Amino acid sequence: MSLDTQTREIREIILQRIAVILQDEYEETVQEHSEEYLTACLAFKSDPRLNELRLALNRIQRGDxxxxxxxxxxxxxxxxxxxxxxxxxxxxxNALRKRRGPQLS
Ligand SMILES: [Zn+2]
Known part of the structure; x- marks a missing residue:
């Protein structure tokens, strides 16, 4: 898998966020910040934020x-x-925000 610098940088941000949530919310000891290790940690968790981050990693892997x-x-x-x-x-x-109206923004 070859990624451009920008995507690699974003992937690091995603992995960092996963590590922070695992440590702060689940009190897990995160031993390394590799993608393999962190996604394995996510396996049985149904946290919607972790799920979103995992899906973002999947999109990086798929290239979209x-x-x-x-x-x-x-x-x-x-x-x-x-x-x-x-x-x-x-x-x-922005367009979605306008359509939803000011009460939700
Ligand atoms: Zn658009």
């Missing part, structure tokens, strides 16, 4: 990470750095 599920455009790297589980590009996210 970072695309908006709405318009198929690339999601901005800045957005993925802060929200690696983002499904929408900034403009679709």
């Amino acid at each position: 990470f970072g695309r908006c599920i709405f318009c198929k455009q690339h999601i901005a790297t800045e957005t993925l750095r802060t929200t690696p589980t983002a499904h929408f590009c900034d403009s679709c996210a």
Whole structure:
């Protein structure tokens, strides 16, 4: 699997977040930050945040990470750095927010 620098960076962010949740919420001792180790730790957990992060890792493996599920455009790297589980590009996210109205934003 060869990934570009940017995707590798985002993958590290995802793995880091998984490790933090495992340590803080499940009080697990995380011995290493490799993808194999961390995804094995996730195997029997039904935490929705961990699930989202795991799905993001799956998308990286499949090579379709970072695309908006709405318009198929690339999601901005800045957005993925802060929200690696983002499904929408900034403009679709904004459009959805407007449609939902101010009460939910
Ligand atoms: Zn979009």
